[in-house]
Amino acid sequence: MAYKVGISTGFWNIGKDPSLLGLAQKAGGLGATGGIRFTQLDLETISEFLEPRLKENMKRMQKDLGLEIGLHGEISQMGAFESAERKTWEQVHSRMVETVKRSAELGFKYINYHYSASIILQQEEARIRPFGFSYHVVTPTGEPFPVLCDKSKAAKEYVMRMMEINALGRHIMSEKPYQELAEKKWEEIRRKYAERIKKAIEALRRNPEYQRLHPELQRQQEEKINQEFSAAAQNEQERETRGSRDFFYEAWKKSPYTRYVLEGGEIDAYMVVAHSMKEAGDPLWTSIVGNLTPEEAYNDKPLQFNAAVAAKYIEGHFAAVKNKDLDGKTVKDFVGDKELYILFENPEAGAGQEGLYRFFNPLEFYHLIKKISSPYFKMTIDFEHMLTQRIDPDKLVKDAPEDFGKQIKMLHLGEPKPYHPAHIPIPLGSQAQEVLYKWIFAFRKKGFSDGYLIFERGAGRRPGDQSAFNVFEHSIWVLRQISKFLDNDTEPDQLPPEFFGMSFDNKDIWARQLVTIREHAWDPLHDVLAIPEEKHTFLGGEAVRKGKAQEWEKRKFR
Known part of the structure; x- marks a missing residue:
């Protein structure tokens, strides 16, 4: 089968479901008991990797139960790869590197991350x-x-223009490197003007008119020379230090604190990066923004401006930084060696932030995947997340490049609803089943010929009911039907009744119905025979005695 059907486990912190207590329990307690061979574990904290005997238990389930496992990485601010804030960048990168290392050790198939967790700069x-x-x-x-500015003339020029702004200048002037450089510069100027004063006074004393003056007048003239040259020295010192952008720049480079400071914080950080991208002709800039300058793009194309620079930050995390904990390699090179996929999913938005994330459009993220150019970097598409960001899936599918499907490795699926997050089961024989098939089939035509079809679990339709049927309903069976007919290349308008579970040719449904008929064939004789009657099998009887009759009825045919 070209497509693998699986489920996501969900988060213990949300539902407090005992079957989600730890990564091993998520894999075995939920995935394995649900009749699923592929499970996506939802990581809540990197502390989960410290669970006792995790590696031993995970390997046992993978080997003995034949489970395949993927991982959804941390979300929200711990997955904000687009952030320029130092504290966030360092935390996110460190946690991501540990996640990559641990996932490779545990034999996971992929790690899935969201593109973005922050809204656009213009909103903040x-x-x-x-x-x-x-x-x-x-x-x-x-x-x-300063490291970037030394490589990019445009970035350096932008920063140097800001050196005249008071707040940044005060920060630079308050640090020791500025003071040391200013003292060194003053010493150079002082020596130079001391020599000029000496020569000027010597020349004055050789003047016959000076020699005829009264000693007091001679002293006054020499004092005047001293004052004039001293004032000139002070003016030159001012020009060469406080009045020099080059001087401020050199002091900024050497400042232990202020070299991490820009006047406008993340806004200026994004602007500096944008200038360097524009100057270098970076395809992330030209493909997403076009030929606009950073200033023009910031005002006229704010979504594209944020997306292009956010893409550059994601590229930095995964394809540019070498990591000691990954054998000195970039994440890109490390996962290539380990055959571990890094997948990027379009993020969802809450009410009031629809379409305002820094990076949310799969058509724009496509350019980053193409630039990274690794078979182990692909996209995850979530149609529900698209709707929350005000993206029309029908239009996106139509506008996508012809090789767009080749960049997709996974789909997160559920009944597509524009809420954050709904994660509602897919009803059997529903419009949702038909619509999802149409969208996925369109991606198949553009290259999505294999990958993962994952039902992302939520709380079901009845909050508080943690039974498997409420959480999943017929979603897995629906996805298996979608997979089956995709493999057969069945056009959406040619789907037979079997696809919707209404045909006797559907072997799975027919077999379940036959078992039901056989089990209830003797029901008319109930309470008629004089001998003791057995209503349940051994397992069913045990379920009844322990008060689990309802749960047994729901899951006995799985």
């Missing part, structure tokens, strides 16, 4: 601009900005 100007200089920012590779 009132917060960022007044206090931007009060926190550290870094480049896409996690370095202070």
Whole structure:
């Protein structure tokens, strides 16, 4: 089968489901008992990797039960790869590296991350601009900005223009490197002007008119020379230090604290990176933004501006930084050696933030996947998340490049509803089943010929009911039907009744119905015979005695 059907486990912190207590329990307690061979574990914290005997238990389930396992990485701010804030960048990168290393050790098939966790900068100007200089920012590779500016003339010029702004200037002037450089510069100027004063006074004393003057007048003239040259020295010192952008830049580069500071915080960080991208002709800039300058794009194409620079930060985390804990390799090279997929999923949005995330459009993320150019970096498509970001899946499928499907490795599926997050089961024989098939089939025509079809579990239709049927209903069977007919290349308008579970040719449904008929064939004789009657098999009887009759009825045919 070209497509593998699986489920996601969900989060213990949300439902407090005992079957989700730890990664091993998520895999075995939920995935294995649900009749599923592929399970996506939802990581809630990297502390889950420290669970006692995790590796031993996970390997046993993979070997003895034949389970295949993928991992959904951390979400929210711990997955904010687009952030330029130093504290966030370093936390996110460190946790991601540990997740990659542990996942490779545990034999996982993939790690799935969201593109973005933050809204666009333009929506946060009132917060960022007044206090931007009060926190550290870094480049896409996690370095202070002088490193990038030394490589990019355009980036350096943008930063040097900001050197005249008071807040950043005060920060630079308050640090020791500025003071040491200023003292060194003053010493150079002082020596130079001391020599000029000496020569000027010597020349004055050789003047016959000077020699005829009264000693007091001679002293006054020499004092005047001293004052004039001293004033000139002070003016030159001012020009060469406080009045020099080059001087401020050199002091900024050497400042232990301020080299991580930009006047506008993340806004200026994104602007500096944008200038370097524009100058270099970076395909992430030209493909997403076009030929606009960073200033023009910031105002006229805010979504594209944020997406392009966010893409550069994601590229930095995964394809540019070498990591000691990954054998000195980039994540890209490490996962290639380990055959571990890194998947990126379009993020969902809450009410009031629809279509305002820094990076949310799969058609734009496509350009980053193409640039990274690794068979182990692919996309995850979530139609429900698309709807929450005000993206029309029908239009996206139509507008997608012809090789778009080749960049997809996984689909997160559920009944497509525009809520954050719904994660509702897919009803058997429903419009949702038909619509999902149409969208997936369109991706298949554009290259999505194999991958994972994952039902993302939620709380079901009845909150508080943690029974498997409420959580999953017929979703797995629906996805298996979708997979089956995709493999047969059945056009959406040619789907037979069997696809919707209404045909006797459907062997699975027919077999279940036959078992039901046989089990209840003797029901008319109930209470008629004089001998003791047995209503249940051994397992069914045990379920009844322990008060689990209802649960048994729901799952006895799985």
